[in-house]
Amino acid sequence: MANTLEFFDFFLYAMFAAYIGRTFFPQGTAFGGTLLSLATFAAGYLSRPLGxxxxxxxxDRRGRRRAALVTGSLVTFGSIGIAVVPSFDAIGLWASSLVLMCRMIQGFAIGGELGAVSALLVEQGPANRPATGGGYQMAGQGVAQLLAGLAGLALVLYLPAHDLQVWGWRLPFAFAALLLPVQFYLRRSVQEFIPPSEGKTRRSLQEARNWLTQALCAIGMIFGGTVPTYVVVYVAAFGVSGGPPSPSASFATASAVGLATMLAGLIGGAIADKIGIGKVIVAARIATALTVYPVFALLSAYHSPIVSAAMISLVAALSALGGGPTIAFILRKFPARHRATGLAFSYATGVALFGGTAPLIAAAIARATGSGRATALYVILAALVALIAQARLERSPDHAMR
Known part of the structure; x- marks a missing residue:
C-alpha cells in the first residue's frame, strides 16, 4: 500500500504533464515551454541513478525500512511543491525552476525506492515465494497508475476545462501530500527480518567486477520491461497514428493499463514461484515481442477508444507478467549487504536510459517510417536484449534471500 502511495505521486506528474506545462512554463517564446517541459520530464529520470x-x-547499511521512510517523505515533498508553487504568470521563471527541483527530488527518491522496498518485500516474505514479493511491487505500481488515471478522469468529467487548467489539476497532488502520515504508519509497522550490515565494508577487486557485470546484465533485463511500459504510455497519450485521443480517453486508457498491470503483476509472481522464475520471464518477453506488432497494426486501422484501451492493456499485461519475477531474479543475484543498491542502480539506470527516452524514440521511429506501428520494433528489440541479458546473468550464483 505504501509503495502504491509513493508511485501515485510520481505517476500524477505524467498524467497531468500537459496542464503542468501550461501552468509553469512560458508559452510562445523561442526558449519556450517545450524545452523546459522536456528538461523537467527528463530530470525525474536523470536523477534516479544518483538516488x-x-x-x-x-x-544496505542502515536498513530497508529506514530508506523506505526517506523515499516516501521525499516524493511527498515533491508533490507538495508541485501543488503549491505559483504559476509562471505569477512569479516567472522561479515557477519553472521550483517545479524542476521538485521533479528532481521525486526522481531521486524513486531511484532508491524500488531497491529498498523490493528487498524488504522479498526478504520478509516466505523463502519459497520470492517472485510473489516482487509481484506485489509491480502490482503496487499498477494500482498507482490506476488511481492516477481515475483521478484525472474524474476531474476531466466533473470540472470545466478552465477550472481544471487553473486549479483543478493541483487537487490530486494535494491529496497525495495528505497521505504522508499513512505512508509513515505503514512503513514503520513493517518488520525487517534481515539486519542491515553495520559499518564500512571493503569489496575486493573481483567482487567489484562481479557486481558491475551483474548490474549491467540487470540493466539489460530492465530494458526489456521498461520499454513496453513507456511505449504504452506514449501510445495512450498520442495514439499509434493520427491525432491524439481526447483527455478523457487518455485517462481511461491509463486506468485500464494500471488495472492490467496490477493483475498481471500478481499473477506473474504467483506463477513464477510455482513453475520457475526464469521460465515466466522468458515467456513474458517472448509473448510481448510476438504480440506488440499485430496490436499496433490493429490500432492503426481502428481508432475506437475501447479497442485502443483493450489492446494497449494487453501489451502492458504481458510485459508486467515478467515484472515481479524479474525483480526477484535480480535481487537473488546480489548478496544482502549490497542487494538494495544493486537492484536500485540497475533499475534506475535502465529506466533513465531506456524508459525516459522511450517516448522520444517512439515518436522518432514513427516520424522516420511514417507508420506508428514501426514503434513495435523497438519493443521487440528490447525483449531480445532482455533475454540475452537474462541468459548471461543466469550464470551468476544465487544468494540466500533470508
Missing part, C-alpha cells in the same frame, strides 16, 4: 546509489547504499 539509487545514495539511498540504495543507505538501505
Amino acid at each position: 539509487a546509489l545514495t539511498l540504495g547504499r543507505y538501505a
Whole structure:
C-alpha cells in the first residue's frame, strides 16, 4: 500500500504533464515551454541513478525500512511543491525552476525506492515465494497508475476545462501530500527480518567486477520491461497514428493499463514461484515481442477508444507478467549487504536510459517510417536484449534471500 502511495505521486506528474506545462512554463517564446517541459520530464529520470546509489547504499547499511521512510517523505515533498508553487504568470521563471527541483527530488527518491522496498518485500516474505514479493511491487505500481488515471478522469468529467487548467489539476497532488502520515504508519509497522550490515565494508577487486557485470546484465533485463511500459504510455497519450485521443480517453486508457498491470503483476509472481522464475520471464518477453506488432497494426486501422484501451492493456499485461519475477531474479543475484543498491542502480539506470527516452524514440521511429506501428520494433528489440541479458546473468550464483 505504501509503495502504491509513493508511485501515485510520481505517476500524477505524467498524467497531468500537459496542464503542468501550461501552468509553469512560458508559452510562445523561442526558449519556450517545450524545452523546459522536456528538461523537467527528463530530470525525474536523470536523477534516479544518483538516488539509487545514495539511498540504495543507505538501505544496505542502515536498513530497508529506514530508506523506505526517506523515499516516501521525499516524493511527498515533491508533490507538495508541485501543488503549491505559483504559476509562471505569477512569479516567472522561479515557477519553472521550483517545479524542476521538485521533479528532481521525486526522481531521486524513486531511484532508491524500488531497491529498498523490493528487498524488504522479498526478504520478509516466505523463502519459497520470492517472485510473489516482487509481484506485489509491480502490482503496487499498477494500482498507482490506476488511481492516477481515475483521478484525472474524474476531474476531466466533473470540472470545466478552465477550472481544471487553473486549479483543478493541483487537487490530486494535494491529496497525495495528505497521505504522508499513512505512508509513515505503514512503513514503520513493517518488520525487517534481515539486519542491515553495520559499518564500512571493503569489496575486493573481483567482487567489484562481479557486481558491475551483474548490474549491467540487470540493466539489460530492465530494458526489456521498461520499454513496453513507456511505449504504452506514449501510445495512450498520442495514439499509434493520427491525432491524439481526447483527455478523457487518455485517462481511461491509463486506468485500464494500471488495472492490467496490477493483475498481471500478481499473477506473474504467483506463477513464477510455482513453475520457475526464469521460465515466466522468458515467456513474458517472448509473448510481448510476438504480440506488440499485430496490436499496433490493429490500432492503426481502428481508432475506437475501447479497442485502443483493450489492446494497449494487453501489451502492458504481458510485459508486467515478467515484472515481479524479474525483480526477484535480480535481487537473488546480489548478496544482502549490497542487494538494495544493486537492484536500485540497475533499475534506475535502465529506466533513465531506456524508459525516459522511450517516448522520444517512439515518436522518432514513427516520424522516420511514417507508420506508428514501426514503434513495435523497438519493443521487440528490447525483449531480445532482455533475454540475452537474462541468459548471461543466469550464470551468476544465487544468494540466500533470508
